[in-house]
Amino acid sequence: MRQADIGTSGTGETDADADTSAGKGAGTGTLGKALAVLDVVVASDQPLRFTDILAIAGQPRGTLHRQLSHLVEEGLLSLRADLTYEPGLRLLKFAARAWSGNQFRAIAEPYMRRLHEETGETVHLGILRGVEVIYVDKVESRQTVRMQSQIGNASPVYCTGLGKAALSALPAAELEETIARLAFRRFTPHTLADAVALRRDLDDARRDGYAFDREEHETDIRCVAAAVHADGLSFVGGISVTGPAYRVTMEQLESWAPAVRKIAAAISEEAALRLGPGR
Amino acid sequence: MRQADIGTSGTGETDADADTSAGKGAGTGTLGKALAVLDVVVASDQPLRFTDILAIAGQPRGTLHRQLSHLVEEGLLSLRADLTYEPGLRLLKFAARAWSGNQFRAIAEPYMRRLHEETGETVHLGILRGVEVIYVDKVESRQTVRMQSQIGNASPVYCTGLGKAALSALPAAELEETIARLAFRRFTPHTLADAVALRRDLDDARRDGYAFDREEHETDIRCVAAAVHADGLSFVGGISVTGPAYRVTMEQLESWAPAVRKIAAAISEEAALRLGPGR
């Protein structure tokens, strides 16, 4: 059985696509393989030709060709005139519906706005998924438009405020499982580069109810975040306020922390109420 | 062989998901079936339980159950605690990369901005796909944030400025093919509700180099659009300026039309240059 090194995109993007849930890669059969191929194309920043994909995906020519054909036929990929593949428009269509229909996002939106008004800085909403945090929404002030650059993006849990806040709310067992799967990588001099440092930080976060990102992911970017979670909620998320270091001091962040925590709690409560098990 | 009435989502959404390319539904085998199921869930606005999906998708229980399991395992769907299915986060991740990596969008962006500065109204960029136009980008002024409500959305070709502009640039053969597939539906009193009226409008558009939407899709919304297309470009798109009727008169639109046409031409040229067959 192959499946090989698919997903090892050569791009450098956040590295480990430790996506696809648990341990092994098998289980989803044909669908999984098709998506792995899709991932290869979508993750790459330059257009790929058949042979390029062949090299990355490590599948037999015939097989890969059919898979690509199917993906194109379904609109998930698009085959350009110069024989390069690019992400298809159907992906956008899917995402648009997924996004606007996301109940959690809708519930959190007014709270995010309020937090933004109080702080004046960018507010993010994210959800924990495996070893990553996926940004689900964003409110910023002088946004020069642009589809919220972050939405849908994934960042490692261990070096973002959102990620650490979310982790701090995880049950011990799941936390261990997640930590075990982490592949630490140093993004900045301040990145927490091992489980020990991370655990210490998480202890603080649990005690205080909020977590910081002290330029751990990007230099000059700081943030304070709090977890959104509740019994009956099938996921753990978080909300954060982010700003550039020159404008947002650690003292400033500290002063916002209680508000962030409070708003996160409010979101948790409403989400549990409206998304909880009781319908 | 089944496949049945899948895709006949009961939601009323823009109706005909005349998506998935050409006539029949077969061809993509397992992948197509899985996506059909995904479509059912994503297109619905309320959360669906297993049985709901079963009813819509018309597949045997065992089969559907496995398909759903696979979709969940792949992160395209997410199974909540109350046993309802909702769109998965992986969709967002896909879309984010698809969108930011879309070359055409990137090329058009500065032009869109310029057009926005000249007019002060909302500027849209779209691509023709089958009988729909898919919005790919948007620049608007006092946007109260929100992920560009439109991006990824699809509208019928025959009642939007973008759609008609794109159609007007289509080769005769493809145009006929597309028109033949249209299912006209009246959205407002001004909607062009048959092929004859549409053709007349398209003739004007071809002659002038731009098309209007005279409150044909939504009441109180007008727009002027021009096609983006060129030899060597594997698709046809368009750019448009949209505004509320109370602020944007037809005279106003007429006055913007030349600028829209000019910008569309500029985008076409650069796109052909950079996306064209010659690498």
Add this chain to the structure above:
DNA sequence: CGGTTTTGTTCCATTATCTGGAACCGTGTC
């Protein structure tokens, strides 16, 4: 509380689909 319907999940022989090696074009190159 026992019977009954509904809903979600699991099994498994059958069969359609996917696999992948090889052969087949079309193009560009030495």
Add this chain to the structure above:
DNA sequence: GACACGGTTCCAGATAATGGAACAAAACCG
């Protein structure tokens, strides 16, 4: 013209999808 290369097509064999039926667990009900 031979050769290499990228893309496409073919087809017997391996594999995964199919769907009817049985099963467990709630929800419903008299």
